[in-house]
């Protein structure tokens with residue numbers, strides 16, 4: 391009498407677990423940004439780091455060394471995108487938002503560009519490959535392990551001559567930009583570091599006189615994880631003309647986007 395009930399219970403539990411594993415978790419991870427970040431950035435990354443005794447940036451670098459051609463930035467970008475779509479998600483701006491980034495960089499054609507948040511150098515390579523001859527990109531990363539990987543990725547792409555990768559925190563380095571790099575103002579700035587730093591750092595860039603009339607500031611992840619205080623400021627300040635580019639969180643179908651803001655003085 392008890393056996394059929396127990397077997398029925400086990401079958402129902404197995405069906406629920408199967409549905410969770412095959413449909414519910416994958417759908418949540420694809421369409422819900424918060425779940426996606428928790429799943430990929432906390433759960434999966436920690437598990438893979440433990441099992442492989444390596445880090446995600448190290449695994450990404452290996453994918454570049456195995457699949458990309460030295461001196462060919464596009465092949466580096468493709469190798470990273472393939473790794474992130476088929477092996478492991480990572481917090482690069484990604485292929486979908488990357489095409490928006492490309493079009494803004496091409497439109498601005500900056501002689502002097504700044505990136506806050508290098509990680510493994512994916513967006514650095516995307517930006518640097520589009521710069522005109524003689525242009526420079528300064529990119530800031532405060533995590534020494536990420537910076538070491540990014541240097542190798544940038545070198546693999548053959549772009550080391552136009553990129554200055556600085557290891558340090560934005561709050562410390564922005565006030566030293568003029569004196570240290572001989573920068574007058576930036577033509578293009580890509581904000582993609584921790585989201586609670588967007589607002590203090592744009593204000594710091596203003597205070598330090600690093601923006602000129604026409605400087606274009608492009609901010610990633612303004613919806614997911616989200617930068618509400620920055621959006622409130624940049625959209626309501628008379629010093630900027632601001633537009634939202636709707637897209638998706640890197641390598642998922644959850645909504646995210648880029649905010650392009652032109653400094654008008």
Ligand SMILES: C[S@@+](CC[C@H](N)C(=O)[O-])C[C@H]1O[C@@H](n2cnc3c(N)ncnc32)[C@H](O)[C@@H]1O
Nearest residue numbers: 482483507509512513531532559560582583584
């Ligand atoms: C989202 S990742 C950058 C991704 C990269 N832009 C890309 O698309 O390939 C953010 C990076 O910013 C770095 N970061 C966060 N806050 C920072 C700060 N205040 N100064 C410098 N680096 C920072 C983090 O260590 C992390 O590597």
Ligand SMILES: [Mg+2]
Nearest residue numbers: 483582610611
């Ligand atoms: Mg980002």
